[in-house]
Amino acid sequence: MDINSLFSAFSLMAVCIYMYIGIFTYRQAIGSTIHEVFLLLCTSYAIWSFAYAFAYVSTDKYVFCFWNKISAIGWCSFSALILFLTLLITENNILKKRGIKSLLFFPAFVFFFMAVFLFGEGIHTPRLLSNLFYIGNFLYNFIYLLASIYLFFIWGRKTDSLRIKKQSNILVLSSIIPFTLNLLTQDILPRFGIDNVPLMGQLYSVIMIFGTYIVITKYNFLKLPEKFILEEVTKEILDMVIIADHKGTIIRVSQHTLNMMGYEESDLLKQNIEQIFDGENKKITIDQMKQRDDKYDQINLLKKNGEKIPVNISCKRIFNSNVRELLGFILVVQDISLLYELQQNNQKLKKSEENLRSIIDNNPMSIQIIDGEGHTKKVNDAFIKLFGSIPHPDYSVFDDMQIKQQGLQELMDRAKSGGVVYFPDFFYNAHLERIEFRDTPIWIRAIIFPIFKNGLQTEQYVVMHENVTERKRMEKQIFSEKERLKATLLSVYDGVISTDKNGTIELMNGAGEKITGWRQEETIGKSLEEVFHIVDEVTGQRCENPVLHALKTGKVMEIDSSKMLISKNGVKKSIEDSVAPIKDENGNISGAVLVFRDYTEKKERQNQIEYLSYHDQLTGLYNRRFLEEELNRLDEERNFPLSVVMADVNGLKLINDSFGHHMGDELLKKVAEIIRNGCRKEDIIARLGGDEFIVLLPKTDTLETEKIIKKIKILADKEKIEGIDISISFGYEIKRDKNTKMQEALKKAEDQMYKKKLFESPSIRGKTVQTIINTLHEKNKREEQHSHRVSALCKSMGAALQLSENEIEELKTVGLLHDIGKIAIEENILNKPGGLSEDERKQMMRHPEIGYRILSTVHDMSDIATYVLYHHERIDGKGYPKGLTGDQIPLESRIISIADSYDAMTSDRSYQKALSKGEAIMELQKNAGTQFDSELVNLFIEKVLKEEIG
Structure with missing residues (x-):
């Protein structure tokens, strides 16, 4: 293994180390800014190392240049990230200044930009700029790293925490080593002529990251910042919580503490904890707190305004688990003010019980004290006055209530659970043997609630009674009016008319006025028949009054939608209505309420829906559903001979593919209009779907049928769509008697139509293609010129x-035809100045397939259609639409590709200036073997272009 391979292996190992330590640390406190920045730092080192792993072993200068630019992500950013991380850890106030973060990372972005775009193979960089880059980058890294080491050093010297001092020492030492090694290999040794030492900054930095890993695992560095712990502990806690450092200085408090003591957080922090205790009654000191964890009762806490709060305090010491260093104290403070209030409330309760006795004895309402079984323990004078006597001890008030009212036991159970229960009104006239009752039965309303003593529920209850007999009498009197009003209000948005039992109008609302044309004051006292005049929609005959029917039968009645209301001014309106009788408490009919609404618009919508169910939405002709019904209806002797004509629009698919479906729709609507104008009024015309139509001609023989078809064709010859002739193929069959099946006639007409279509359709498709070419060239003259040059x-x-x-x-x-598919591309895309968007580019890439679909419909153009389909394929398989490679692409398509590209490069376009012929030839040669056929490119340059130039 050579030295470069060894350095490459070390770099890959470094990638693993960086990412492991970065992710390990980040997972200790997800969401912490410090941990996120540290992970980012490790990632930048990992990218640097990963890129250098490949740069070390690169033999190609372009490959080396590529990996060197990738590595710039790391070696341009790591110094800024280290300094930023250092400022965060040491809580330096400079980060609070506006714009400091952007300024901090500005050099990193500048040098990254220069490294990527101003240096590299094939890029000429002025010497002055090169010197500025190397000197500036050296100073940037030197100053940032030295500042970071200094800040860590000062951080460790200023703290009293032994843990932080040890962390600082290790971090400073592990940072100085790679800093010194980098300085030695990149600056000092080259000055002595030793300049063959490879760049290894990404490997030296493993020492610093490893040092960080040691303080993380051994001294809890970055594991969970103290500030983060304290903020999370105190953020939402509901008790008073005070956290102090080992000297007793308050460093955090809960929001509830601030609320209770009346301090702003900035006023309370940095005070010594002894200052907030009552000086006259001190039972807690810092020395005591240091000795042991303890609880302190009956301590007075001083509010900001001097007011004292009696509290109980639980004090817990906080230690560093590794070095057994006292970090501080956490005090959980319980407000015991409520205990004093409870004592005072007990005294008030005793007084309240005395007052309650007096209230019971002197209250004008009937009050009865009962036990859990309902037996009476005590009553007041008002009870005796209401009921006439004291109930027998064995008599239970629950028995009487339960007999007369269902569900009272459930209500009583609720009362036993501590609630106040309002019993439904009950008729009190039972168990006369147990109570000496008054002569006249009465209606009673009662409430029951438990008696509490010392805050606890007893087994006794208070029952309070109210005589509601008179109210019940009044309720009975207004019951009928209440029911009538309720029924009226249920339909306030519709027309409402209320009548008495004779059908005389008593009330009509505003909506009723609007529909009937009558004002309310005009209708009061009038007969409903005079105001509400309804007739049958078809016959115009007056209908039975619905209110009188409801009054007779006592049933709800609905009027069907075939009825119409004639308003006061004579306007007829379709209505929907219903009538309901009004009954009193005994079930007797006392009147009726009529609810109605104007149904005219709704009926029109229903008629419209019915129309659409039998008509083709696009053309307005009858649809297949209607046609099938008409075929059955017309299949009678009186309609014979019945001519069945089938029609098919030629070239619809071609027009859809070329101009879009909206143009195809216009063609179908125009054809429908032509057929309608060519037929008689009594003829039935329907669209079967797609491009097919059918015409039924009752009482029409062969001669008359042919005249009608000829008339339609003459009309079609006079019309065009986008310059394209309209062509319709026809076939017909005459049904002369019942013996011929309707389906047979339809089949013969269809067969004849398709035979004619075979002869007529190719001709019209050829004409359509020529029209498409002309239209494309009119839309874009540049395309016309381009097509002729490519053809040549x-x-x-x-x-x-x-x-x-x-x-x-x-x-x-x-x-000439290779770009015919562009007819379907929007004109604003074809003529767009500048580059196309991704969606526009995808639309443009569809034109070979569209051209193929257009040309494949024309007789003898199937081969040309194939060549057009593949003229944007590439030799390397990266073309479209099929991704063909090499000889899979037809020769003609490969030739068009070269000619098309050459003309495009040497012609001015809206998005680019033309290249010179020499530049275009260089592009062809550059892409030979990938985009273009190499042999054809050579032939094109040597033969075609030389002859053209010559």
């Missing part, structure tokens, strides 16, 4: 190959 070059190439006259003529035709 192809002719010369055929002569140079000593092809036959027929083959030369065919080759000339291929050159």
Whole structure:
């Protein structure tokens, strides 16, 4: 193994080391900016090493240049990343200044740009610029790395943490070694004439990264930053939390602590923890906290305004697990103010119980104290006044409620669980043997809730009663009105008319006014029949009043959509409506409510849908569904002879492929119009689908059928689409009696039509192709000139190959038609100044396939279509559309490829200036064997171009 291979192997090993340490460290604290930057640094070293692994063993200067440029990603960025990482770790305030990060990485971007674009094989770099690059890059790396080492050194000297000092020492030492080695091999040794030492900065830096790995694994460096730990611990915690360093200086507090003590974070941080304790009642000191983890009760914490908060404190010391160094303290503080409040509340509760006794005894509402079984323990005077007596001890109020109301046990269970329950109203008139009840039954509303003592629920409940008999009487009175109003409001957006039981209008809403043309004040007291005048849509006869029907039957009634309302001003409107009777609490009918809406627009939409179901959406003619029904309807003696005419549009596919389906649609609509104009009013015309139409001619013999077909053809000859003649092939059959099956007639008409299409279609396709060529050349004159020049070059190439006259003529035709597929490409793409977008380029690449589809429809042009399809294939297989290689590509296609490319290079285009003939020849030679056939390129240059120049 030579020395270069050895260095290559070392570089690949370095890649693995860098990526392992980078990923290992990043996974210790995903989301940390420091860890992300360190991973980025390791990645830059890995890219540098990976590129050098290949550069060391490169024998080709271009390959070496390529890998050297790739390595620039690493050796241009690593110094900036190291300094940035150092500033982050040491929490240097310079990073807070605006624009400092951009300024920090600016030299890296400058030198990377110069290394990639200003240096390399084939690039001439002025000596002054080269000197500036090497001197500048040396100073950039020297200053940045020296600054990083210095910052780490100062960081370790300023801290009291033994752990950080050790981290600093290892980092400084592991950074100085590669820094010194780089300085020695790249600057000092060359001054003494030793300049054959290869560049190995990416290998020296393994020492620094390995040193970092040691402090990570042994001293927890970068494992989880203290700042990150403290922020995560204190960010959302709900208790008061205070974190102090080993001297007792507060370094972090929870948000709840700030809220409770009234401090801003900046005011509380950096204070000594002893300053926030009450000086008159100190039971906690820093010395005590250092000795042991402990709990401290009844400590007064001082708020910013001097107010004292009674708290209990749990203090926990924080150590570095590796070196047993005291890092600080975490204090979890519990506010015990509520305990004092509870004591005061107990005193208030006792007072409240005394007040409750007084309230029960003197309350005007009926109050009853019961146990868990519903037995009465105590009542007040209002209870005796309401019920007439004290209930027997064995009587349970639950029994009476449960008998009269379902679900009360569930409500009682809720009351037992501690809630206040409102019982449904109940008719209190049961268990008279257990209670000396009053003479008249009454309606009672009751609520029940548990009694609490010292914050705990007892087994006793308070039941409060209210006499709601009068309210019940009033509810009964307004029940009917309430039901009527409810039914009306349910359909407020429709027309609503409410009547009494005789059908007299009592109410009509605004929507009803708009539909009927009557104002509400005009309708009150009128009969519904006078205002709501409905007739049958077909006969015009007046219909039965729906409200009277609902009042008689008591059933909901809906009016079908065949009815029309005649408004006050005589306008007829299709309506939808329904009628519902209004019943009182006893089920008696007291009126009716009529809900209706204007159905006119909806009906028009339904008619439109029905129209579309029988008509072709594109042409407006009848569709296949309608035709099938008509075939059955017309198959009667009275319609014989019945002529069945089949029509097929010639060249529709060709027009679709050439001009797009929108132009094909225009052709079909024009053909439909022509057939419609050529037929009689009573004839049935339908589109079967695609390019096929059918015409049914009742009572029409052969002579009359041929006259109609001739008339249609004359009309078609007068019309054009995009300059293309309209051609329709026809076939027909006469059905003269019932014995002939309709399907047989259709089949014979179709067969005849296809026979004629065989003779007519090729001719029209040939004319269409010529029209397509003319249209393309009108859209883009440059394409016309280009096609003629390519055709001439192809002719010369055929002569140079000593092809036959027929083959030369065919080759000339291929050159003329090779870009015919561009007819389907948008004009703005064909004439676009500048480069094409990716989507536009894909559209342009479709033109060989489109040209193939156009030409393959024309008789005797199948070979030419094939040559056009493959004229953008490449010898190396990277062409399109098929990716053919070598001799798989037809000779004619390979010739067109050369002629097309040469003319394109030597002609001015909207997106580029023309090349000179010499430059174009160099491009042909450069791409011979890859894009073009080498032998044909040589022949083209030696024979065709020399003769052209001569």
